[in-house]
Amino acid sequence: MLSLLVNGQRYGVELARALGEVDGLETTEGTLYPLLSRLRRDGLVITTWQESPAGPPRRYYALSKQGHHALQEFKEEWCRYRDAVDRLLGTGEATA
């Protein structure tokens, strides 16, 4: 979720669409919002209201400084984990 915001702010419907396009992530759109609320309460994302060209104002979500930091940490953690599994299974690019 945080990584979807790394290139700038997005609004909820946009995020739902982007999540739907990620292969292998089977979610219903509604479950996105409890997660966004939780991230906001934890200070990882910040929200702002902005007028939209058509329709009602939209709530935009953006990464806070803390959110960027958390994402970076997660990426490093994930790479370590992935490399370890790759080494075990011999599926890594380097080992091929």
Added chain:
Amino acid sequence: MKTHDVLVTEYLQHLRTAAGDLPPDVREELVSNIAEHIATSLAELDNPSESDVRDLLDRLGEPASIAADARVLSDNATSANGQTSARPSKPGFLEWGGIVMLGLGSYVLPVVGTIAGLIMIALSPWWNRRQKFVAATLSLSGAIVVPLIAAGIFAAGPAEQGRNQPIANYIPVQTAPQSTPTR
């Protein structure tokens, strides 16, 4: 347009009911987020039909499952079956205290320290039941294994030399005149 409104209002009403046990601010934020999602999505469609609205609500998912997610992700997460899933994000007093008591405390305050450490670890939500069991087994096995080894050493100990001799050799006052050459 009328049917759209009815469908949406009903959906939001179901959501509000399903989220009835959540803290009011969490519930209101959830309902307003979903309402906003619906309004924004419909505004992006050109003259949405009734089936567009139904599709939209289908994609959002069952109100009950959205509320269930919000329940899990809400801060004081106490789920409907009374199970708390609140694990602190950082180890605190119980965790560090338990480790210190089990490690250092076992030496400083032999039996009391170990038991205090085990109680603190047992009370902490940080570890699962299996980890706690392993901690208890390992530290209590020490209480059995160490005396056994000691008993083994003592049993095998006084064989060749006189009973007090080995110890006496290590007492400098007594051994000094015997062992140092006089010249």
